[in-house]
Amino acid sequence: MRPMMFRLGSMMFLEFFIWGAWFVTLGTYLGQGPLHADGSQVALAFLSQSIGAILAPFLVGLTADRFFAAQRILGVLHIAGAALLWWASQAPSFPVFLTAIMLYMLLFMPTLALVNSVAMRHMENPEKQFPRVRVIGSIGWIVAGLLIAWLGWEQAHRLELTFRMAGAASLLLGLYAFTLPDTPPLKRDTQTSMGEILGLDSIRLLKSRSYLIFFLASVAICIPLSFYYNFTNPFLNDLGVKGAAGLQSLGQASEVILMLAMPFFFARLGVKTMLALGMAAWVARYVLFAYGNVDTGYALLVGGIILHGICYDFFFVTGQIYTDAKAGPRFRSGAQGFITLATYGVGMLIGTYLSGMVVDHFTVGGVHDWKGIWLVPAAIALVVLLVFLALFKERDVRSAAPEPV
Secondary structure (H helix, E strand, C coil), X not given: CHHHHHHHHHHHHHHHHHHHHHHCCHHHHHHHCCCCCCHHHHHHHHHHHHHHHHHHHHHHHHHHCCCCCHHHHHHHHHHHHHXXXXXXXXXXXXXXXXXXXXXXXXXXXXXXXXXXXHHHHCCCCHHHHHHHHHHHHHXXXXXXXXXXXXXXXXXXXXXXXXXXXXXXXXHHHHHHHCCCCCCCCCCCCCCCCHHHHHCHHHHHHHHCHHHHHHHHHHHHHHHHHHHHHHHHHHHHHHHCCCCHHHHHHHHHHHHHHHHHHHHHHHHHHHHHHHHHHHHHHHHHHHHHHHHCCCCCCHHHHHHHHHCHHHHHHHHHHHHHHHXXXXXXXXXXXXXXXXXXXXXXXXXXXXXXXXXXXXXHHCEECXXXXXXXXXXXXXXXXXXXXXXXXXXXXCCCCHHHCCCCC
């Protein structure tokens, strides 16, 4: 089984290396590069993620589950994606770039589900083995950031090379995918409803008041989350931080450590405390960013980045565990798809659009008021936290905690 875990881990490493190789520095490339995009245009480019997340269930649900082997679809999507990334790196104008990146994310976002499907189908015990493989994906993201920092592409204003690096890795994964174990469709001879594809059968979970509060909080917390993904790298580069992409990889490093420690914390704190701590970390992160700088406040910047582990794992991973426990075996897959559609689709879409408006509002003569910008998502996260604490009532679901990995 060890060779299989190595093969699946290699797949996961490349998957997240590709994403991290260009996504982290996208805002800096657009705002400070040859395209001279404003905040609203940067947000529009990041909307490609949300649009891809919304449409991904259609592609996976209508093809991988019914007609074609998952590893073959994965290969085709990544090979086509490599060409689109190369095109994006040479785009002479923002509209051309936006077209390329929108098309690319329509192909890439479904691959996130496909790599999970391929991995879990070839594991004897996915509950124990999948976290180990998934962590290798986070390591791929970290390596991409460190490589960009080591090569100095941010300081040299050569971030178009990040798309070419990602394109080369996408071509490699596309070819490698055809060597992965066969993962044929499971529903070839069954009818799949649109509700099943979108996970809408899981809407029954919203009848529970506590789950409804969690669901709405998940959508709302993605609004401040969008500020982090879209504008942290431009913010750090604007302040003069050297190797900003490499510094941001500390966030993924903390995510890896805390992901491995999740069973320990979950068993001792429970779902409400974990979710609340995750939201509180978003408030703290943006306050640290608002008052951080490259001189006396550099530690504040580092602290805000390192909080990513608590921000992401304590809220989103805990939320996945909570959703799994509430849904039960029958609705498990649909429920996870439903919450992903709501957060990375709807929530991130709203947040991305709003973040662009806020950045433009606090930008005068090309100069950003980063303190004002970051205090907006801090306030939003604080409101979400207070409403959640007041309304969320749930029995202890610690029995749903994952086993140690």
